[in-house]
Amino acid sequence: MTGDGTRVVRAGLPEPRANEPALPGPAFAAHFHLPGEVTGPYTYGREANPTWTALEEAISTLEAPGGGAGTVVFPSGMAAISAVLLSRLRPGDTAVLPGDGYQLLPALRERLEGFGIVVRTAPTGGDAQLAALEGARLLWIETPSNPGLDVCDIRRLAGAAHREGALVAVDNTLATPLAQRPLELGADFSVASGTKALTGHGDILLGYVTTLDPELTAGVRAWRKVTGAIPGPMEAWLAHRSLATLQLRVDRQAATALALAEALRDRPEVTGLRHPGLPTDPAHELAARQMHGGRFGCVVSFALPDRAHAERFLTALRLVDEATSFGGVRSTAERRGRWGGDAVPEGFIRFSVGVEDTEDLVGDVLTALNEAGGTAR
Ligand SMILES: *Cc1c(COP(=O)(O)O)cnc(C)c1O
Numbered sequence: 001m002t003g004d005g006t007r008v009v010r011a012g013l014p015e016p017r018a019n020e021p022a023l024p025g026p027a028f029a030a031h032f033h034l035p036g037e038v039t040g041p042y043t044y045g046r047e048a049n050p051t052w053t054a055l056e057e058a059i060s061t062l063e064a065p066g067g068g069a070g071t072v073v074f075p076s077g078m079a080a081i082s083a084v085l086l087s088r089l090r091p092g093d094t095a096v097l098p099g100d101g102y103q104l105l106p107a108l109r110e111r112l113e114g115f116g117i118v119v120r121t122a123p124t125g126g127d128a129q130l131a132a133l134e135g136a137r138l139l140w141i142e143t144p145s146n147p148g149l150d151v152c153d154i155r156r157l158a159g160a161a162h163r164e165g166a167l168v169a170v171d172n173t174l175a176t177p178l179a180q181r182p183l184e185l186g187a188d189f190s191v192a193s194g195t196k197a198l199t200g201h202g203d204i205l206l207g208y209v210t211t212l213d214p215e216l217t218a219g220v221r222a223w224r225k226v227t228g229a230i231p232g233p234m235e236a237w238l239a240h241r242s243l244a245t246l247q248l249r250v251d252r253q254a255a256t257a258l259a260l261a262e263a264l265r266d267r268p269e270v271t272g273l274r275h276p277g278l279p280t281d282p283a284h285e286l287a288a289r290q291m292h293g294g295r296f297g298c299v300v301s302f303a304l305p306d307r308a309h310a311e312r313f314l315t316a317l318r319l320v321d322e323a324t325s326f327g328g329v330r331s332t333a334e335r336r337g338r339w340g341g342d343a344v345p346e347g348f349i350r351f352s353v354g355v356e357d358t359e360d361l362v363g364d365v366l367t368a369l370n371e372a373g374g375t376a377r
Contacts, residue, residue: 001065004178004293005247012058012240026237027051047225051233055240056208062177062243063190063210069183070217071210072224073236077173077193078104079229080207084169084189085140087223091116093137098124100150101142101171103341125150125283129157133164142171143180144287146326147336147350149274149301151283154290158186167216173197174326178250179295183212189220197298197327199242200249204235249329249355253298256361257353261300263362269373272303272345298354299326304347309372310335313349316368319356326352331361 013023029045041048052073060069074080081102089095089112097105099121109119120136122129124145129152133139139161143152158168169189170182176197182190192198194206209220224230254277261275276287277296287296304310314322314333323332324339331354337346353361 007061007065008178008246009244011061011243012054012056014054023237023241024050024054026233028233046228046230049230049233049236051236051240052231055236058240058243059177059208060210062246063172063181064183064212065181066184069210069212070214071208072217072220073194073231073239074207074209074224074229075231075235076205077102077191077195077207078108080191080193080209081105081171082108083220083223083227083229084191084209085112085138087219088138088167089115089117090137092118094118094120094135095138095140096120096122096129096132096136096166097140098122098129098142098145100124100145100148100343101140102146102173103339105140106341123150124148124152127153127156130160133161133166136161136164136166139166139168140171141168142173143290144174144276144283144297144299146174147299147301147342147344147348149174149276149281149283149297149299151276151287151290153286154180154182154185154187158188162186174297174299175291175295176246176250176297176327178247179254179291179293179297181292183210185290188213188216194239195327196325197250197253198246199239200245200327200329201238201242202323202325202328202330202332204238206231206235206239250295250298251293252355253327253353254295256356256358257298257300258296259358260351260353260362260365263366264300264302267369269305269309269369270302271305272301272348274301275299298352300351300353302349302351303345304349304372307335307337307346310347310349313368313372316371317364318368319361319364320351320368326350328352328354330354331356 056071059071120132173192258277320331333351
């Protein structure tokens, strides 16, 4: 099997054909010509589209290099997450969700409970989900978690969930399929926001669901058809175009994130520093077993003493945009507490490392810390 860099350049693309582009242009909504007996996959624009198919095949080969996966793309990560939870769960079913996962999960929980679904939550770290699994129909995990960067053991939890008869879905957004392949570890669904590191330019929203079971894929595909949650062709095309640089971006971001975490470790004003690549991080041992190629993600989380200190730090950064989201080629950072959704201290910073030169970025952060702490000369 070829390496990741070679795979991402060709993933989902047709064999080169004379006078044709390597990546065929986006197919916009159109009447497909359907004379006589209809035999092809493309009939009406909401059901399937050649631009989505190419992207879906690309993501399938990344999530499951061994083959056999099916992917359904969505217009956002939330559309993908909702598709799995809302299509699989019925009134009276029990679902286990992370208590410290993506900030919209509590809002989704309210919806699920409104439909008569019982929701239990468990924190991501330390296999705490095991105790919540009894009688559950679906286990949702997010590893590494956003923004706390805790990690849980996918293989162990999937085994335990399957013994209870529960399906297992993993939010693979932060890792990307180049770093973590949940389906190989026993999960039934790998779900992600493609808005973040997968596409990496901060200019599109996208989501996907990948499974190895054709019946599960068909269920998700049917959900997309009835809810009409379909991605625009231009977004799907741009996402596919972005995949060619995935390995370069993910490797650079992981290396710089680790260098940044190491520099922050020595700072007295920094507390609660988390990055799964840091050998001293509580999640490192498990992350190193479960994630590939030293790719521990682009996010570094830490806290400064208080809100004002964190705001001074963000203002003093010159190479880093104050922005939400993560995984883009430009470094971004934000004081997460401004949204009010996460259980984090007021001075908590979620830092997303871009692809700038490592020395420039680490230097900029250290200078900004000095300025924020009043120690600049
Ligand atoms: C951003 C994010 C989502 C939601 O994705 P959107 O594309 O913004 O809808 C879900 N899970 C995680 C872990 C995320 O970071």
